[in-house]
Amino acid sequence: MAMQYPASRRFMAHVSNIEAIPTEDDKPFTVPIPDDSFETYQLDPPPYSVETTKRQLKQVYQDMTTIRRLELTADKLYKERKVRGFCHLSTGQEAVAVGIEHAITPDDKLITAYRAHGFTLMRGGTVRSILGELLGRRDGIGHGKGGSVHMYRKNFFGGNGIVGANVPLGAGIAFAQQYGETQKVTVNLYGDGAANQGQVHETYNLAKLWELPVLFGCENNKYGMGTSVERASAMTEYYKHGYYIPGLRINAMDVLAVMSAVRYGKQYILSGRGPLLYEFQTYRFAGHSVSDPGTAYRTKEEVQAERANDPIINYREKLIDWGVFTEDEAKAMDKDVRAFVDREAQEAENMPAPETSLDVLFEDTYVRGSEPPQRRGRTVDESYYRG
Template sequence: MKKMLAAAVSRVLSRASQKPASRVQVAACNYSNDATFEIKKCDLHRLEEGPPNTTVLTREEGLKYYRMMQTVRRMELKADQLYKQKFIRGFCHLCDGQEACCVGLEAGINPTDHVITSYRAHGLSYTRGVPVRGILAELTGRKGGCAKGKGGSMHMYGKNFYGGNGIVGAQGQLFEAYNMAALWKLPCVFICENNRYGMGTSAERAAANTEYYKRSSFIPGLRVDGMDVLCVREAVKFAAAYCRSGKGPILMELQTYRYHGHSMSDPGISYRSREEIQEVRSKNDPIKLLKDRIVNSKLASVEELKEIDAEVRKEIEDATQFATSDPEPPLEELGHHIYSSNTPFEVRGANQWIKYKSIS
């Protein structure tokens, strides 16, 4: 018995002595502080020069972008699941596959800049600072949502973010906006996230000219690789600097791809093949492209990225628990927050005899 006990203690001590050694080995791993990468050259319209063809990525930035992109990806996949479980109702437009656009955009502007977008805005809501639980709770119509559960997928808002509007760039209004911005030299960056398909039709079948960055003949334009977060970042920095210098508006076309259908009612494979989607996933996925760069340049290890994956999964699960258990807003709050700052006033409901009080 003593020998068995001694052997057991010896094994425990041996294991204990091995653990610190392995930790020391991991801690001693030499990571690079930064790395320089070549990025795809942007196509230019009415510009003599564009964004740089190389850029520096620091270890801190790489890990930050990777975490953000994984969070948006897993958040959208969870939204897909919640919709199928009928926790989410109504319209729901997912942006998985387009993560480099929202993360690259935020990396290229200032927190004090203002962002307006149409739908497919969950990722932009997150990168603008809305927490995951606030987004998922909004999707499920709960009180803890970023719009108090009254907006849903197409009406999400945050600080300096006026997003989730249920209308895309309708041609008449869009060209009027181009014209006014050019006349008044407004510091406005127009961005077209070209994910190659409309509601159910490819861009090539719907438009005689698919060079959207040239659509306004009198505004300069950039066509950008929207699957590369570094390319998006540098292009946005260039565009923002152009506007801040007083030269007026600029137009950007981000060439990207959505993995899901247009909305949850669209299976997304009636007008494109599963093979096409799989090819983009395997060869041009924005998260995989960033991961390969980080690992190959020794900015981080595969194990470190796996730890981030695990942390993201836990964050999404915790947010899901909140989004499915938080109470729905009470009916008497139906008229609340019509204005951001105003004295309380009465709002007539659908029945003229029922009135609600609106507070800011």
């Protein structure tokens, strides 16, 4: 479903001369963003252009295609019954994770809900460690104990399975940033299914009272499990749900629009003007989880129409039109990404399973090195004593 904005909300793009793209990979230049990319609430719009380099544009394409291939591989492994439990894929939503990461720094913080594989990769996880985690392997990113949801890296706080519960956690991270990390922000993401929860709105209130350096982001993929946003929310303009917090709706099927918006939002927050609320309008091509075919609550025609707005295909066409790479170079990159992910998947399948011992079971309950000599079980007789 394309965004439809009233004429008063449309702004002209600052169109750069695309013909002036430099031959050097690292020389900065500016590319335009369509003038219907944003809709604002008590906020001036971000720039309708992005300063970038050919190297970054190519990396953005590689990042999105790697996430897509990672998710397709996870889907395959699940259907082969090698991955158990929940498995939530982000096919169709790659521009959100990639656009955000290319607009912030590794020192900024990020927390999200359970559709987190792409964010884990962009925050520094490896394809091998992510797939190993899905397979329950010892060398998975969470030692095989977290599965699809619970993955973490430095400055990446998950991957959280309780709907909406990560939002107050993200505000707490931003609260801590006020003590000694003045040039950092927290990107605090959740889905449209969490947007009407009380704890989310309570967090907005505290964030604004304390002017926390937090960028709230509602990843609106149009469905909370099998329920459309129209059936779930009396007001589907989620970027206005903060009331006293300025908001922005973004066409998040365009990775460059996401980049521009998040760069702008970070600078706005760091200027001391308090939090922002973004709505990333996107779409998941697959079901809610791999066990959901995604066909009972939406039509094939709808999914086909959304696939015509594929963020990777559209971005690829832009780069070819702009002369950033040729079609043959894009195909070669696609081939390399596929081969790389296939190798990583094979390595993940060859990882050993965790040892079935109580030492491994109770590992990481406490910070390593601070474990007490015993762990209490259900009864005194079930207490486990560390060897």
